[in-house]
Amino acid sequence: MNIALFGYGKMGKMIEQIALGRNHTIVAKIDIDTTEIDFSRMDVAIDFSQPSAAFENIQQCLEHKVPIICGTTGWLKDFDNAVALCKEKNGAFIYASNYSLGVNVFFELNAYLAKMMQNLNQYRVSMEEIHHTQKLDAPSGTAITLAEGIIKNTGYQGWKLDTVGEGEIPIVAKRIDDVPGTHTITYTSKVDDIEIKHTAHSREGFALGAVVAAEWIIGKKGVFTMKDVLNLG
Numbered sequence: 001m002n003i004a005l006f007g008y009g010k011m012g013k014m015i016e017q018i019a020l021g022r023n024h025t026i027v028a029k030i031d032i033d034t035t036e037i038d039f040s041r042m043d044v045a046i047d048f049s050q051p052s053a054a055f056e057n058i059q060q061c062l063e064h065k066v067p068i069i070c071g072t073t074g075w076l077k078d079f080d081n082a083v084a085l086c087k088e089k090n091g092a093f094i095y096a097s098n099y100s101l102g103v104n105v106f107f108e109l110n111a112y113l114a115k116m117m118q119n120l121n122q123y124r125v126s127m128e129e130i131h132h133t134q135k136l137d138a139p140s141g142t143a144i145t146l147a148e149g150i151i152k153n154t155g156y157q158g159w160k161l162d163t164v165g166e167g168e169i170p171i172v173a174k175r176i177d178d179v180p181g182t183h184t185i186t187y188t189s190k191v192d193d194i195e196i197k198h199t200a201h202s203r204e205g206f207a208l209g210a211v212v213a214a215e216w217i218i219g220k221k222g223v224f225t226m227k228d229v230l231n232l233g
Helices: 010-021 051-063 076-088 101-117 141-153 204-217 226-230
Strands: 002-006 025-030 044-047 068-070 092-095 124-131 158-161 168-175 181-188 193-200 222-224
Touching: 002 010, 010 025, 010 204, 044 051, 044 204, 051 068, 051 076, 068 204, 076 092, 076 222, 092 204, 092 226, 101 141, 101 181, 101 193, 101 204, 101 226, 124 141, 141 158, 141 168, 141 181, 204 226
Parallel strands: 002 025, 002 044, 044 068, 068 092, 092 222, 124 168, 158 168
Antiparallel strands: 124 181, 181 193
16 A cells, blocks of 8 residues: 655654555655655555644645545644535545544543433543643643543533633643653542543554554545444444
8 A cells, every 4th residue: 555644753754664564655755845746656645744734635635536544633623624525526534633543442431431420410520631742732632532522422511721610621731751642531529539541652553543544444435533444333
C-alpha cells in the first residue's frame, strides 16, 4: 500500500516506522514547506498535521479521490464540511480524536459507565487529561470525545475547562514533558469514588491504530470511525 503522510513530526515519523514494518511504502512526506504534491501515487493518506492545515489536506485528498485518515485535532469547526465533501465526491474518510486501539475500547467503556451512572444523582463526574508540552490544543480531542460520550448518555449538557456551572463536566488539562497521554474519568460522591483511566506508554499505539485504519479503508466509500474499523458495534 502506498501511503502519503501529511505532517512529518513525531507522530508522522512513528507512523512511518509502523507502516514500513507492515510492508507498506511511504510515497510522500508532506510538511509545511511542501509546494508540490503528487496525489496519483497515493493509495491512502494519513494526516497528523496542524489544526490550521487539516481541513485543506482532507479537502485536497477527497478532490483527488484519495482516502484519508485524519488524526489531527482542533479543526472540528470544519468537520461537517468535510463530511459533506466526502459524500459529494463519493470518497472515503475517517476522523478519530485518538487512533489507539485501547483508547477506542476505553471510549466504549466510558459510554457504558455513563449509562449506568445516569440516575445516580449523588455522583458528580469530572475529567483530567495529561499530555506532553508540545500538544497545542486543550483539552485534548480524546477528552472531548470522552465528554461527548458522557453527555450523550446522561443529563450533562456540556463541558468546560476547570470552573464549570450546573450541568457541565469539568475538564482539567495538564501539560507535562514526555507524557504521551493519560485520561481519567472520576465519579465522586460523599462516600466513594468510581474511576476509570487510560494511560498511553508511547505514541506507538496511536500510530499502529492509524495504519490499521488506513489498511481497512481501502476499497470503501463513506465517512467512518474507529468503531467501524474495530467492529465495536
